[in-house]
Amino acid sequence: MDMQRRNFLKIAGVTALAGISAPVVVNLTSSALASSDQGQTAVAHPAPSGAHGEDAPQGVRLGLLIDMRKLYGHPELLDKATAACHKVHNVPKIDNKKSEIKWIWKTPFANAFTDQSNNHASKTARENDFLVLCNHCDEPPCVRVCPTKATFKDKKTGIVAMDYHRCIGCRFCMMGCPYGARSFNWMDPQPFIKELNPNFPARMRGVVEKCNFCGERLVLGKEPACVEALKEVGAIVFGDLNDPQSEIRRILDKEHTIQRQAALGTKPSVFYIV
Amino acid sequence: MIEKALKGNSNYWMWLAFLSAFIAVGGICYLRQFLYGMHLTGMGRDLSWGLYISQFTFLVGVAAGGLMLVLPYYIHNYKAFGRITILGEFLAIASIVMCLMFIMADIGQPLRGLNMILHPTPNSMLFWDMVVLLGYLGLNVICGWVILTAERKQVKPPKWVYFFVYLSLPFAVSIHTVTAMLYCGLPGRHFWLSAITAPRFLASAFAAGPALIVIACLVMKRIAHFDAGQEAIKKLTTIIMYAALINAFFVGLEFFVGWYSNIPGHKHSLEYLFFGLEHHGHVYNNLVPFMWTSVFFCFGGLALFGYMKIKDAFNDAWVGIGCLMIFIALWLDKGLGFVMGGLVVNPLDEIVEYYPTANEIGITLGIWATGFFLVTVLYKIAIKVEHEVEG
Numbered sequence A: 001m002d003m004q005r006r007n008f009l010k011i012a013g014v015t016a017l018a019g020i021s022a023p024v025v026v027n028l029t030s031s032a033l034a035s036s037d038q039g040q041t042a043v044a045h046p047a048p049s050g051a052h053g054e055d056a057p058q059g060v061r062l063g064l065l066i067d068m069r070k071l072y073g074h075p076e077l078l079d080k081a082t083a084a085c086h087k088v089h090n091v092p093k094i095d096n097k098k099s100e101i102k103w104i105w106k107t108p109f110a111n112a113f114t115d116q117s118n119n120h121a122s123k124t125a126r127e128n129d130f131l132v133l134c135n136h137c138d139e140p141p142c143v144r145v146c147p148t149k150a151t152f153k154d155k156k157t158g159i160v161a162m163d164y165h166r167c168i169g170c171r172f173c174m175m176g177c178p179y180g181a182r183s184f185n186w187m188d189p190q191p192f193i194k195e196l197n198p199n200f201p202a203r204m205r206g207v208v209e210k211c212n213f214c215g216e217r218l219v220l221g222k223e224p225a226c227v228e229a230l231k232e233v234g235a236i237v238f239g240d241l242n243d244p245q246s247e248i249r250r251i252l253d254k255e256h257t258i259q260r261q262a263a264l265g266t267k268p269s270v271f272y273i274v
Numbered sequence B: 001m002i003e004k005a006l007k008g009n010s011n012y013w014m015w016l017a018f019l020s021a022f023i024a025v026g027g028i029c030y031l032r033q034f035l036y037g038m039h040l041t042g043m044g045r046d047l048s049w050g051l052y053i054s055q056f057t058f059l060v061g062v063a064a065g066g067l068m069l070v071l072p073y074y075i076h077n078y079k080a081f082g083r084i085t086i087l088g089e090f091l092a093i094a095s096i097v098m099c100l101m102f103i104m105a106d107i108g109q110p111l112r113g114l115n116m117i118l119h120p121t122p123n124s125m126l127f128w129d130m131v132v133l134l135g136y137l138g139l140n141v142i143c144g145w146v147i148l149t150a151e152r153k154q155v156k157p158p159k160w161v162y163f164f165v166y167l168s169l170p171f172a173v174s175i176h177t178v179t180a181m182l183y184c185g186l187p188g189r190h191f192w193l194s195a196i197t198a199p200r201f202l203a204s205a206f207a208a209g210p211a212l213i214v215i216a217c218l219v220m221k222r223i224a225h226f227d228a229g230q231e232a233i234k235k236l237t238t239i240i241m242y243a244a245l246i247n248a249f250f251v252g253l254e255f256f257v258g259w260y261s262n263i264p265g266h267k268h269s270l271e272y273l274f275f276g277l278e279h280h281g282h283v284y285n286n287l288v289p290f291m292w293t294s295v296f297f298c299f300g301g302l303a304l305f306g307y308m309k310i311k312d313a314f315n316d317a318w319v320g321i322g323c324l325m326i327f328i329a330l331w332l333d334k335g336l337g338f339v340m341g342g343l344v345v346n347p348l349d350e351i352v353e354y355y356p357t358a359n360e361i362g363i364t365l366g367i368w369a370t371g372f373f374l375v376t377v378l379y380k381i382a383i384k385v386e387h388e389v390e391g
C-alpha cells in the first residue's frame, strides 16, 4: 500500500511539474481503514453501475458534500469557510458587487436552488443561507465552451481546473456555467489581497477564476481549506465519489442529498443534505 | 486601386475627419481600458457580456446580410443587382473588421488572443465562429477585389473567382448561424436556449444588412452621382420587408412559448424587455422604452413600405426613412435587447441591470466610426471604378 501510494504521489508530482494546476489527490480517495483492509490502491474503484444514475464510472471523481444540518443557525461558520478559502487562494476582497470575486459564498436557498424553491418553503430553508461553489461538474459546460482549453477537466481527479496563463478572458465560460461559480478579474487583484499567500499564485487582471477543489493542497496530502475550516462540526466531507468505501460515498448511500440544477445535465459533484 | 480613395471633394474629407475624431476618442478610451482594466466598463460578475458582444452579434448579421445581394445576382442571375453586389461584399468586409475589433475590445487578455489558434478547441463555438468569420472576411476580400479589378479593366472576372463567390454563400449563412450557437447552446440561459435563435438572427440580418445598403445607395445617389437603379432598390425593399416580417414572427413565437408554457425562465427576459420585471417589489424596466421603440419602428417601416407598394409610389426619402426605421428597430432588438435581456436574470435568480459606461460607449462609437470609415473608403473606390468604366 505504502509503496503504491508513494508511486502515486510521484505521478502526482510529475503532473504538477508539467504545469497542470490540478494535480492528483492521494489520501482522500478512500478511507484509510477501508483501503488497508482490502488492500485497494488509491486509483480506480469502479462503482456498481446505476449508482446516482450514472454509467459505471472509471477512475477518481472528487466530490464534496455539504451537510447543511450542521450549519443551520451558524452563518458565522459559512463565513469562516469562505474566509479560509479566500485566504489560501489569494482571492481579492473587492467590496463592489459588480467586480467582486468569490470562490465559495453564502446565499439564500431560493438563489442556491433556483429550481427547488417553493411558496411554502420550510422555516429552515427561508431563514438560512447555503454555501455555494463550483460544482466540478462531470459534464461541465464551462469546459465545453472555452475556446483555449484554459478551463479543462483533469481526467485523473475529475477536478475542473484552470490555467490562468492561458485564459484570454473572453468570459464565455461564465456564460456557460449555470451556477454563477466563476468570477472575472475586472481589475488588478493585487491591491485587494490583504495577506498574500506566497504558496499560491495570485491572478492577473483579465482572467477568470473559481474554486479549484484545492488541487494544490491535495498534492500535499491536505484537505480542502473549506473542509478544514469546518472540521469542528464536520459539515463538509470531501472524497472520491467513485470509491464505494469512501466516507463521502457512505454518507451519500445513506442520506438523501440534493444537487443544484441537476436537471441541466451537468452532473454536479457537490451534494447537499438540507 | 487604393489611390482612388485619396481623391475626393471637401465633403468627403470632412466626413472622414468627422469619423476620425470618433476613432481617436475610441482609441483613447481603449487605451484606458487596456491600461487600467475592464472595470471601466459597465459589465460585472453577473452581466459579464455587454455592449461589445452585442454589437459584435449585430454586425455579424450586417455582414451576412450581403448575401441578399450576392445570391440573387450570382445564383438567379438577377441583373438589376449588378451594380450593387460589390457594395454588399464591401459592407461585409467592414462589418467583419468591426466584429473582430469588438471581440478584441471585449477580451480581458487581448495579447493572448492567439491562444485561440495555438490551442484550437473544436468543442468551443467561439473557435468555430473565429474560423467562419476569418473565412468569410477572406472570401469577401478576394471576391470583391478581383471582381472590381476585372470591371476596371473591362474584362470578365477570372473563372476561378466564381468558386469563391459560391463558397461565400454558405459562409454567409454559417457566420450568423455559428454566432447564434454561441448563445443557444448554454444550459440555464433560458432566453437564448431556443432553436429559433439562429433562424431569427438570419432573418434580422437579411433585413438589417440590405437596409444599410439601401441607405448607402440613396446617400451616394445624392452626393456621388451613383444610381443603383430604381428596380434594384425596390427589390431590396421587398427583401427587407419579408425578412423583417419573418423576424417579427419569430419573436412572436418566443412570446407564445414563454406565456403559454408559463415557465418562468422562458418568460423573464421577455417580461424584462417589454413590460418590466417585478422582483422583490422592485420593477426592473430599463430597456422597455427601447424595445417598444423597436416594435414601433419595425412596424412603422413595414407600413411605409407596404403603403408604397400598394400605391406604387416610390420616393427616395420615404424609402430612406423606412430603411432607417427598420435598421434601428433591428439594432435595438439584437444589438441591445438580445444580449442584455438574456443576462438580466443571473444563474442565482438575482436581477442585475446593465449601465454601459462612458468609456465603454466611447470605444463602441470608435469601432463603429472605424467601420463607417472603411465603408466610405471602399465604396468610394467602387464608385470611382464604376464611373471610370461608364466614363
Ligand code: SF4
Pocket: A133, A134, A135, A136, A137, A140, A141, A142, A143, A160, A176, A177, A178, A179, A180, A181, A182, A210, A266
Ligand atoms: S459549476 Fe460551473 S464552473 Fe464549475 S464545473 Fe460546473 S459549469 Fe464549470
Ligand code: SF4
Pocket: A145, A146, A147, A148, A149, A150, A151, A166, A167, A168, A169, A170, A171, A172, A173, A174, A207, A208
Ligand atoms: S475566459 Fe478564459 S477560461 Fe473562460 S472561456 Fe475564455 S479563455 Fe476559457
Ligand code: SF4
Pocket: A084, A085, A086, A089, A103, A104, A133, A210, A211, A212, A213, A214, A224, A225, A226, A227
Ligand atoms: S474546495 Fe478549496 S477552492 Fe473550493 S471552495 Fe473549498 S477551499 Fe475553496
